[in-house]
Amino acid sequence: MATASTLPASPIDSTTRNLFGHPRGLTYLAFTEAWERFSFYGMSALLLLYMIQHLLTPGVSNGVLGLGEFRTALATLTGPLSNQAFASQMLGLYTGLVYFTPVFGGLLADRLLGQRRTVVLGALFMTAGHALMASESGFLIALLLLIVGTGCLKGNISVQVGHLYRPEDDGRRTRAFAIFSAAINVGALLGPLVCGILAQLHGWHVGFGAAGAMMLIALAIYLAGWKHLPPDRKRQRGAAAKSAMTASDWRIVAALLFLTAIGVLPCVAYYQEMNAGLLFIEASVDRSLFGRALPTASFNALDGLFCILAVPLLIALWRWQAKRGREPGETGKIMIGYLIIAGANLMMIVPAGWADRGEVVGAIWPVTLYALNALGFTYYWPTLLALFSRAAPKQIHATMMGVVFLSIFVGNLLVGALAGLWETISHAGFFALHAALAFGAFLIMWLVARPLNRLLHTEKTDS
Secondary structure, X not given: OEEEOOOOOOOOOOOOEEEOOEEHHHHHHHHHHHHHHHHHHHHHHHHHHHHHHHHOOOOOHHHOOOHHHHHHHHHHHHOOOOHHHHHHHHHHHHHHHOOOOHHHHHHHHHHHXXXXXXXXXXXXXXXXXXXXXXXXXXXXXXXXXXXXXXXXHHHHHHHHHHHOOOOOOHHHHXXXXXXXXXXXXXXXXXXXHHHHHHHHHHOHHHHHHHHHHHHHHHHHHHHHOHHHOOOOOOEEEOXXXXXXXXXXXXXXXXXXXXXXXXXHHHHHHHHHHHOHHHHHHHHHEOOEEOOEEOOHHHHHHHHHHHHHHHHHHHHHHHHHHHHOOOOOOHHHHHHHHHHHHHHHHHHOHHHHHHHHOOOOEOOHHHHHHHHHHHHHXXXXXXXXXXXXXXXXXXXXXXXXXXXXXXXXXXXXXXXXXXXXXXXXXXXHHHHHHHHHHHHHHHHHHHHHHHHHHHHHHHXXXXX
């Protein structure tokens, strides 16, 4: 029977620090993730408009291997799809599946390769996928390679961040994940901005090429920091009884799965800004700046910008609250994040109503949407990652760090499906629906936060 190997509580020398008092390994992991996210968000920002304006046009779509068959198969599940609805479904499937495969990447790392080798394998798959985006014919194969590669890389990078700290070091671990999240959003800021501008000036494939180049840089940074990364933790044979999953472990797993399920709702409200939100900006927002129209895709850079700005703000706020004994707990921060995202979508009912009457609205509205959504996301997502890193049983630690991304997987599937309503219901009603989803998650968490928080802390202490 396979069991978990026993490792020191903190395999990294905690006195070797160089990033805001954190271990050196965090620097390499953060910058690896920053440029990997540059490639992901840069490509994702182009994908919807690329499909609508180029790939699905007559004379091009026929040359894409398997696209006709795939569209027919999808239509059997959803009914007939316009090009816009099909492109939104494709984007939702892609951005969803890249957050589904981390579960299998975690299993691969836990049971066979370890976290470090699995990350390298994922980076190689992703590089190959970006290279294939240079050809329309290989579009679906490229997406498949990117999905598999992200699955190998995404969760296992997060696992390694958690392994840099001792189990009892909750405060530094949560702040480390906030710093890690800021690095992610450097990529989320620069990717759409740079790739969007390059695509507008030099064509789609130049934009995609920039995303692929940054993926290679991410791999190089990861390999350069190899000796500073925590040792692999994977299941090994022998000593089964010593590390078998206990009833307490399974209660923790159930609680974490519940948190993952609830997290789907605000995820839909948050990520819709990158799907139907772009359609709103393209059709109804004044994008002029200094006499030129900003590329619609570049608006996605605002998400990264505001997430970066939110991190030092929230860290300072939490420290100020902690000194006064008023810092919210993990579930409290998650609830606040959900409520802010609900408010962001509720606000959009106003400009959406004007757009329903054919009016063009000011860019301040989507800018404010991105700002509030980013604040809400920064409140809840790093906290959720830190909670999973702290509480997940060691036997399936990497697997559970993959499970947390299932909320984004299911959420993005629903984003794609709900984006199809953009053409059939009022835009004001569309944003009201998404506000209700996020507020529903807040209400559920408010009802269960106290027993859930007590369960996770008590069970972890007892185990």
